[in-house]
Amino acid sequence: MINTTDPSIxxxxxxxxxxxxxGIGTVTLCRPEKLNGWSWESSRQLGIMADRIxxxxxxxxxxxxxxGRAFCAGIDVTAPGGNITGRSGxxxxxxxYEGLRWVHERFRAFARLPQPIVASVQGYALGFGFELALLxxxxxxxxxxVFALPEAQLGVAVDAGGDxxxxxxxxxxxxxxxALTGRRIDAPTAERLNLVQLVVPRDDLDKTALSVATDIAxxxxxxxxxxxxxxxxxxxxALDTALAQTAMTAAVTLASEDITEGYTAKAxxxxxxxxxx
Numbered sequence: 612m613i614n615t616t617d618p619s620i621x622x623x624x625x626x627x628x629x630x631x632x633x634g635i636g637t638v639t640l641c642r643p644e645k646l647n648g649w650s651w652e653s654s655r656q657l658g659i660m661a662d663r664i665x666x667x668x669x670x671x672x673x674x675x676x677x678x679g680r681a682f683c684a685g686i687d688v689t690a691p692g693g694n695i696t697g698r699s700g701x702x703x704x705x706x707x708y709e710g711l712r713w714v715h716e717r718f719r720a721f722a723r724l725p726q727p728i729v730a731s732v733q734g735y736a737l738g739f740g741f742e743l744a745l746l747x748x749x750x751x752x753x754x755x756x757v758f759a760l761p762e763a764q765l766g767v768a769v770d771a772g773g774d775x776x777x778x779x780x781x782x783x784x785x786x787x788x789x790a791l792t793g794r795r796i797d798a799p800t801a802e803r804l805n806l807v808q809l810v811v812p813r814d815d816l817d818k819t820a821l822s823v824a825t826d827i828a829x830x831x832x833x834x835x836x837x838x839x840x841x842x843x844x845x846x847x848x849a850l851d852t853a854l855a856q857t858a859m860t861a862a863v864t865l866a867s868e869d870i871t872e873g874y875t876a877k878a879x880x881x882x883x884x885x886x887x888x
Contacts, residue, residue, distance in 0.1 A: 615713060618659055626653040629660055634828030635821075636670035636726070643679025648687025649739035651710070658717035664724055671835070672827040673724060674820060675747055676731040682756070683740025688874065700866060708862035711770060715854050718771050722746040723843065725836040727827055731820035732756045733813060737795075742773030745780075748839060750806065751820045752798040753813040758806065761793040766873030766885060768861040775853050779846055780805045 626647075630637045638660055640647040664670050677683060695710055697703030722728070730747035736758045744750055744758075760777075762769050769790050778786035781804040789796070798810045811819045827835060864870055869885045876883035 646684035650690035685738030766869035
């Protein structure tokens with residue numbers, strides 16, 4: 612799997628970078644040739660970024676962005692360590708469960724940074740990419756952005772709580788619609804559902820996101836951080852309990868035969884035949 616005790620990032624293995632200037636900590640997904648596909652290593656590095664940002668007095672706001680034509684197109688199936696093994700089906704499920712709990716901890720550490728997070732989203736934000744954007748406090752989308760949770764089409768649960776965050780923002784019906792069908796929505800639809808706060812032309816995305824981050828950075832940091840904590844306390848009251856259920860559901864599906872069929876069917880460009888086992 613992944614070395615969960617190593618806080619370093621090897622040169623050439625960066626999934627994201629951090630640049631600090633003018634009160635803004637800019638976290639940039641930096642594998643555009645892979646459409647910034649997500650992996651266990653990406654989750655590890657997200658946790659490292661959270662640790663670096665948390666107590667940095669120079670960072671008053673985080674700007675989360677991505678290089679290239681996609682924000683994050685979902686799981687990178689070519690990344691090493693993608694499949695977790697075990698001596699039995701039960702042990703493999705247990706190992707997936709603990710791995711997913713570890714991912715949830717990394718996502719939680721980032722989402723619950725004291726500094727507000729502004730996400731700047733272009734192109735594909737699919738699966739983990741959509742879930743990553745939903746960690747932000749404010750989301751700004753280019754007019755070419757596309758959002759989806761396609762996991763059920765591949766035989767797996769929504770791993771990191773994105774469906775629950777959609778339920779929080781848009782309501783349970785829309786969370787079920789998106790997670791159960793896997794259908795894609797465009798940026799104007801995401802804005803209508805309160806999943807993004809602003810939609811701007813692609814050429815204006817970086818400028819607009821930076822402007823919002825700059826406005827936040829100029830405000831009193833103790834007040835800003837207190838406001839974020841208060842709103843999160845209200846909005847996320849049931850999130851931890853729900854994530855515990857998500858980890859088990861995802862572990863079972865990741866150890867299932869259905870996920871093998873789902874990814875095989877996608878590679879072969881055919882309709883998957885799921886048997887629920």
